[in-house]
Amino acid sequence: MAGAKKLPKYLIVSPSNDHKEDLKPEKRTRAVPKWLKKVLLGIPPTIADAAEATQKTDSIELLCYLDKVNIRIKRGIFKSNDAFKYLKLGTCPVNHRDNEYYFLLYSLTTDCGFHLESLPDYSSISIALKYNPTSPVIRDMPFEILLQCRYPRLFYSYTVGFHPELQGGTFHKVLQPNSSFSISSQDALGNEIPGSETYILGHPMYFEASGPDKTTDSADEKIYINKCFVTASRDPTSQPKYTVIDNHGCMIDGKVTIQSKFLLGNSTSTQKFSVGSFIFKDGTSTTSPQVQFYIHCEMSLGPLTPTSSSKACNYDHATYKWRELHGRDCVCACCDSTCPSAHPKMASKEIITSKSWKVDFSSEGEFEEVDPQFNSFDAETVNVEDPNMEGHTYFLNCD
Incomplete structure (x- = not known):
């Protein structure tokens, strides 16, 4: 459409006490106040895209989603190969690692110690990333970093609507009785x-x-x-x-x-x-x-x-x-x-x-020895070439 204005998805607005009366709902219609029209149609401040909402350093990266957080930490910042044992996101341990990074991938509903704070302009999820080695000797200093994800709460009303698209077809689901297992x-x-x-x-x-x-x-x-x-x-x-x-x-x-x-x-x-x-x-x-x-x-x-x-x-x-x-x-x-x-x-x-x-x-x-017709798994058939890689081979070929 020619001449259409491109507006951001959301804009944080803090009206003064003098303007609060303008925002009270009423039965009758009325004109939009000039100060509000200026806010809606003016040039809003630059707001980073949600996809770029990543707290990033050279060593630690945090990616925030609506339902989970992903943290990636470079292994090279640690001197000990077993540093992952002492690295915690709140109370939750490292749950994946490869040759270059340690990963902590957790849903916000997991009992890791996420702290939810609701503010007028945004909601905040925060949690501490802790490294606290308990080995007899340490080669890396302990640290604790507070990580925070912020989610804006104010949006332009005309970008929030849903337009459902109806599709035909029939979905069948097989119902199992209570005694299925x-x-x-x-x-x-x-x-x-x-x-x-x-x-x-x-x-x-x-x-x-x-x-x-x-x-x-x-x-x-x-x-x-x-x-x-x-x-x-x-x-x-x-x-x-x-x-x-x-x-x-x-x-x-x-x-x-x-x-x-x-x-x-x-x-x-x-x-x-x-x-x-x-x-x-x-x-x-x-x-x-x-x-x-x-x-x-x-x-x-x-x-x-x-x-x-x-x-x-x-x-x-x-x-x-x-x-x-x-x-x-x-x-x-x-x-x-x-x-x-x-x-x-x-x-x-x-x-x-x-x-x-x-x-x-x-x-x-008395116990009679019987040779079962089904056998347990024979661990001797598996060979790990490098015994020092015990903690890492679990993640290979396991997508």
Whole structure:
């Protein structure tokens, strides 16, 4: 359009007390005051584009989004190779790194310690970037830098409207029943145990988690176990409880005993795993030599290729590393920190509870050695050429 004025998306205006009456809403129409017309049609001050709203130095870069912040720090400013261990965004650790940078990529809803401040002209999100080494000797001085993202609150009204565009078509969504996921006890040969089972204290227990259709493999989805914990009651909120799987597919109890691990199977709609039987410390005071337990699991459907949000990671005691059951070990890098949540369409927050079982701690009993038909992942098949790169290889080829 010829002669059209190009106006900014927003303009910060601080009217004086004399002008506040001009902005009060009224039923009747009235002319726009001259001072306001001058503000709206005059030459506004230069305002940086939102895409350029990046706090940047030679070493630290901050990029602000509406729902997250990205911080990138050059590794070259540190003298220690393990500096990332002591670098925190509030309370959150480094969650990605490569040969040149450390990254802290976090949603503003994450419990890192973000401070929200609402001011008349803008909203502010601030948080401290801290480096506080706790090693016996330090080669870099500690520091704390306050980072801040500002979001302007005042906009021209004629740039805020939405103009929906209607499109035809029908969207179908398959509804799954509440019992779409299940978990069952099995023996060492992979056969389901129909009734209640009694295990000898310290011996392995076998379980199988099943997806919506246990009998049919999906071409593009696979079942994953997000977390599992054991209680002495059918109520999953009861105490005490002991977590065996957590962090979206990390067998954390595997760091305690080699009997706790994910096991290979022949179907994408099931996931097998074993847990070393145990009792709660307070349970030894009971007059009965047998104690009843339940396992509660949260499961989801995810992609066939494991990701950091959908995985099955075992702890390898020989190499002190996390290994993914199907070989993509880099997705297990977050098992000792915080793994990202799965996409809402893939995750199911429903807790599935197993049938009960009992643990006999009256005596060690007899145990018959059985060769299971499904095997755990063999960590010796993976070779890391440079042992000094242990902390970095997790991020290779893991987009």
